[in-house]
Amino acid sequence: MEGGSKVSEYRLEMHDVVKTFPGVKALDGAQLKLRPGTVHALMGENGAGKSTLMKCMFGIYHMDEGEVLYEGEKVQIKGPLDALNRGIAMVHQELQPIPERSIGENIYVGRYPTKKAGPLTLIDHEKMYEDAAKVLEEVHLNFEPKAKLGSLSVSQMQLVEIAKAVSADCKVLILDEPTSSLTAAEVEALFTIIGELREKGVSIVYISHKMDEILRISDEVTIMRDGQYIGTWASKDLTTDFIITKMVGRALSELYPARGNTPGEVVFEVEDFTSINPKSFRHVSFQLKKGEILGVAGLVGAQRTELMEGLFGLRAHTAGRIKYKGKELKVNQPRDAINNRIAMLTEDRRATGILGVLSIADNVSIASLDQYLIGGVMLDDAKIENLVQENVAKLSIKTPSSKTQIQSLSGGNQQKVLISRWLANNPDIFIMDEPTRGIDVGAKYEIYCIIAEMAKQGKSIIMISSEMSELIGMSDRIMVMCDGRVTGIIDGKEANQENIMTLATQFE
Amino acid sequence: MQKSFDVKKFMSNNAIILLILLLSALTGFTTKNFITWTNFGNLVVNVSPRFIIACGVSGCLITKGTDLSAGRAVGLAACLSAMMLQSIDYAARMFPWMPDIPWPIALLITMVIMGAFGAINGVVISILKVPPFIATLGMQTIIYGLCSLITNNQPMGGYKKSYLTIASGSIGPIPYLMIFAAVVGAYFWFLYNKTRHGKYMYAIGGNENAAQVAGVNVQASLIRIYILAGCMYALAGFLVGAKAGGASTATGMGYELEAIAACTIGGVSANGGVGKVGGILIGVLVFEILKICLQFLRVDPAYTYIAQGLVIVIAVALDLRKYLQKK
Secondary structure, eight states, rough: OOOSSSSSOOSEEEOOOOOTTEEEEEEEEEEEEEEEEEEEEOOOOTTSSSHHHHHHHOOOSSOOOEEEETTEEEEEEOOHHHHHTTEEEESSSSSOOOOTTTTTHHHHHHHHOEEEETEEEOOOOOHHHHHHHHHHHHHTTOOOTTTTGGSHHHEEEEEEEEHHHHTTTTEEHHHESSSTTHHHHHHHHHHHHHHHHHHHEEEEEEEEEEEHHHHHHHHEEEEEEEEEEEEEEEGGOOHHHHHHHHHHSOOOGGGGGOOOOOOSSEEEEEEEEEETTTTTTSEEEEEEEEEEEEEEEEESOOOOHHHHHHTTOOOOOOEEEEEEETTTOOOOSHHHHHHTTTTESSSSSSHHHHHSBBBBBOOOHTTTTTGEEEEETEEEEEHHHHHHHHHHTTTOOOSSSSSSBGSSHHHHHHHHHHHHHHHOOOOSSEEEEEEETOHHHHHHHHHHHHHHHHHTOOOOEEOSSSSSSHHHHHSEEEEEETTTTEEEEEEEETOOOOHHHHHTTOOO | OOOOOOOHHHHHHHHHOOOOOOHHHHHHHSSEEEEEEEHHHHHHHHHHHHHHHHHHHHHHHTTTTTOTTHHHHHHHHHHHHHHHHBOOTTOOOOOTOOOOOOOHHHHHHHHHHHHHHHHHHHHHHHHOOOOOOHEEEHHHHHHHHHHHHHTOOOBBBOHHHHHHHHHHOEHHHHHHHHHHHHHHHHHHHHHOOOOHHHHHHHHHHHHHHHHHHTTHHHHHHHHHHHHHHHHHHHHHHHHHHHHHTTOOOOTTHHHHHHHHHHHTTTTOOSSSOOOOOOHHHHHHHHHHHHHHHHHHHHOHHHHHHHHHHHHHHHHHHHHHHHHHHOO
């Protein structure tokens, strides 16, 4: 249909993209077609492959298969610098700031304006700061370009990141969850900038989980699931329900298992818990009941993870008490918590969860080795193998053998191995930080079933999640945090997207 | 699901070992007396202390650390043993007031002292968070300085017979040195495979942060590892001294690199979390065979150093290749 020489109606096209990481097929036939002068929303659950696809477009990853057409021509993007030179810019989900350098330098890092001084090529600081001032003005930011980036707040840094992308005079701008740490007013400012860029003919890829934002500012929506392309629709034809159904791949009513737990008496009580870092959690108080699932909601930067790490002894606190089963509990390091039958599944599986090169057996048993000693010295391999087999069967972990390296398993199976690690200690309190992050839909459901079963057995669960529907679908109560403080606790039955977001954006 | 045997992969994973086996075959065919019992005996005697050093340093490597003080520690241990074990009627005794100490006591004292140095390494690395490379490089120089001080830069000899017999004696055809090495090997195998300490060590090497979250006492484990390493250098230094019949500040120089190279050739990964005692033994053997081959081929010692250095770097490069992820 389309001749090779014909000018394409698309600014950029990606076809049949495949990208495999050890143990996961992150992209499997992904596709994206961007028109000039449009905002194109890219949607999908966590782990659907949105960020991976964008990193392929921006040259951070090299795709295993597939092709990229840029203005109708087949291109190979070799790296971020190549992408920038072609006019593709990206604002990352995780910021990469250099806080000790100036705002101007952060904007022009890696592509400083230069001047000649005899045989030498020097950085033209004067020009850099002039240009930076212009760019900042263009995006309506009133910052001094010579100020240190570190003097700004996280959300202001995010806006500087956007200024940086704009300064590249880009034709394609990728925004990966740009509003995750912005206040309502800042979001409005961002939308104004996006509108202006669209007028100039820039193609904008907009990744976000917030339905209202998507429906408001996007022209087209592409939905991905499990690394695959599901479809592209014009935004005006879409409804929230339709998007969710397409993203999840099944009807909403089947997303979460029925829970048979009945919350009992209070077992765990936190009073006035305050971090040593003044910007982190402070004056946090809450109660946790036996057999209860307590959801924890909040925006990025709400310090939910930091709070839980504080309770688990991974971070220090200055003030506050923990009352546990009627007694005061001192936690200075994870061992103190573990010895009191508290478990914690951390947010970043790769960084603080799995022991990548070690076997499933080692990964399952590492936190409970004291239980398998013969004569106080020698480990009982048969007992460990029993434990592993029991868990492999109970949590249906898919692995060739107990000696397989954990890093070769899929994300969902890795998560189940980590859950087994803690179940081996028979915890009474299980803190789970984003337990379903980066896990495919089927495995998510299995993890929900495990959580529900644990609660039914009388274990208390604290579940941090950034997925609203997950929190609402799984929690007995939802604790909402904003900027280090607990801004409210909502009963699970009364919780909805609006009342959670209201509390989550209650900045001081 | 078992994949068929991949010849190419096997070759690249064991490239150094295969190359050196090839080299020894070449040496065997082109020179006289290479494949003989005497030479084999020499190999065993040379390998034994080096295997003990490699075992010591392996724990540091598996936990993503290193110990550059190993060689100098061996030297200091040899000198300490020498001071205590000079023959009582030897005219040039370093310390004439030193009583007649039985060798097991001398060995024990040496191990305690070197263990203390290991403890300092461990504390500096795990609590003060100084990168192991820097911490042990500093310790290397400190130990050398101390060794020069206490020996007055004088070489020592005139050992008593019971000490010398440890290197020269044997039970039947089996040299005492080999028995020491075998006991150490068995001990490390048990430690690495059958105890909590071993599991914690691999866990720390695999992912220190995750190990901490899982309740592993990372600091205590690391300190234990470096203490044990120090004790092994003590034993090795004691044996090296007996074997040489003397000790000086130069004893043990460069042994740390040999030990690290042997571990890497034997599959201890510089990326941490991986390494087996059997592999370490193979690594030490292979590295020692390389040295003997070059000797038999009459390669100038200067070139021998160059070859050894190359082998170390290539071994680490090949090892890291296995872990490099394609982007």
